Amino acid sequence: MESLYNLGEKEWLACCGSLKFAQEMFSAGPFSNYQDALTAATDIWFNKVDVNGWLEAFAAHPQIGESPSKTHKSPTSAQWSKGEQSTALATATDSTLQELYEWNIRYRQKFGFVFLIFASGRSTPEILAEMKRRYQNRPIGEFELAAKEQMKITELRLSKLFSANTTPDSTTKIQN
Amino acid sequence: MESLYNLGEKEWLACCGSLKFAQEMFSAGPFSNYQDALTAATDIWFNKVDVNGWLEAFAAHPQIGESPSKTHKSPTSAQWSKGEQSTALATATDSTLQELYEWNIRYRQKFGFVFLIFASGRSTPEILAEMKRRYQNRPIGEFELAAKEQMKITELRLSKLFSANTTPDSTTKIQN
Numbered sequence: 001m002e003s004l005y006n007l008g009e010k011e012w013l014a015c016c017g018s019l020k021f022a023q024e025m026f027s028a029g030p031f032s033n034y035q036d037a038l039t040a041a042t043d044i045w046f047n048k049v050d051v052n053g054w055l056e057a058f059a060a061h062p063q064i065g066e067s068p069s070k071t072h073k074s075p076t077s078a079q080w081s082k083g084e085q086s087t088a089l090a091t092a093t094d095s096t097l098q099e100l101y102e103w104n105i106r107y108r109q110k111f112g113f114v115f116l117i118f119a120s121g122r123s124t125p126e127i128l129a130e131m132k133r134r135y136q137n138r139p140i141g142e143f144e145l146a147a148k149e150q151m152k153i154t155e156l157r158l159s160k161l162f163s164a165n166t167t168p169d170s171t172t173k174i175q176n
Numbered sequence: 177m178e179s180l181y182n183l184g185e186k187e188w189l190a191c192c193g194s195l196k197f198a199q200e201m202f203s204a205g206p207f208s209n210y211q212d213a214l215t216a217a218t219d220i221w222f223n224k225v226d227v228n229g230w231l232e233a234f235a236a237h238p239q240i241g242e243s244p245s246k247t248h249k250s251p252t253s254a255q256w257s258k259g260e261q262s263t264a265l266a267t268a269t270d271s272t273l274q275e276l277y278e279w280n281i282r283y284r285q286k287f288g289f290v291f292l293i294f295a296s297g298r299s300t301p302e303i304l305a306e307m308k309r310r311y312q313n314r315p316i317g318e319f320e321l322a323a324k325e326q327m328k329i330t331e332l333r334l335s336k337l338f339s340a341n342t343t344p345d346s347t348t349k350i351q352n
Contacts, residue, residue: 046314047314049315050287050288050315051231051288051289051315051316051319052231052288053288054315055228112228112229113226138222138223139224139225139226140222140319140320140323
């Protein structure tokens with residue numbers, strides 16, 4: 001008897017804000033473990049979600065250094081964002097936050113999407129330095145790099161999703 | 177005394193349907209010759225226009241095998257599209273046109289933008305074969321490839337723009 005994680009589109013959308021990603025994960029599932037889900041997610045993100053879907057997923061993130069909107073489509077995603085940025089926020093000062101704010105604007109003006117970084121455990125000065133370095137990139141190079149950062153974020157969130165659904169009485173878990 | 181081609185945003189937009197491209201070309205000009213304009217255009221397209229601008233430019237093209245819409249934003253671009261597709265149309269049969277139509281839909285479903293190819297001098301069977309081959313690509317790879325095809329189209333159109341504006345009495349040419 002194997003446990004299957006029968007997760008819905010809403011849960012997948014909290015991991016990655018592309019509707020196509022969520023739909024494809026739902027179709028590919030249910031998964032018996034985290035590793036299978038991660039393999040499917042990686043394939044779907046890089047081979048099936050188109051560039052519009054990438055932009056859609058990027059748009060689901062708050063600006064780094066800012067809290068997610070209270071009306072965020074996915075409350076789970078919004079809460080995870082906060083946690084992922086906790087080191088950054090703990091190491092921020094008024095002046096680094098101001099600098100982050102200004103570079104966010106500059107970055108968005110050049111690339112047309114929000115600066116995306118796997119922020120877990122990273123300090124604000126580290127993130128700022130990375131943003132300035134990446135600002136030099138060509139738009140297409142930066143676009144692909146941002147997609148790779150999104151995949152790292154998705155991976156972490158998938159692991160949270162699976163560890164949060166390990167109890168036998170979870171409502172989102174079925175037995176077969 | 178050097179001739180300068182003082183072209184407006186409208187003319188640049190006919191070469192490449194990204195507003196950012198047209199604005200940057202207008203700022204970078206006027207150009208004294210085609211080669212200078214091409215150098216600027218290549219830099220702007222690959223280094224300054226963001227991925228949204230690439231999608232905007234792609235969207236300005238009709239589906240291959242179809243006539244541009246009569247309400248196209250740029251009548252010059254629409255007319256050039258027709259010319260660029262003349263070999264394709266001359267070599268098309270009802271069945272290849274139907275196949276082209278079906279593959280256009282399939283391609284757009286996978287990639288989220290219109291199939292773009294430097295069509296000048298290419299027959300419909302050639303274009304169809306290329307579309308089927310490119311359909312196998314990953315979305316990001318195909319996106320970058322389409323941008324390179326767009327640049328080839330822009331290059332040809334720039335050359336038309338400059339050869340059309342060589343007469344000293346051209347209204348879009350100034351002397352200094």
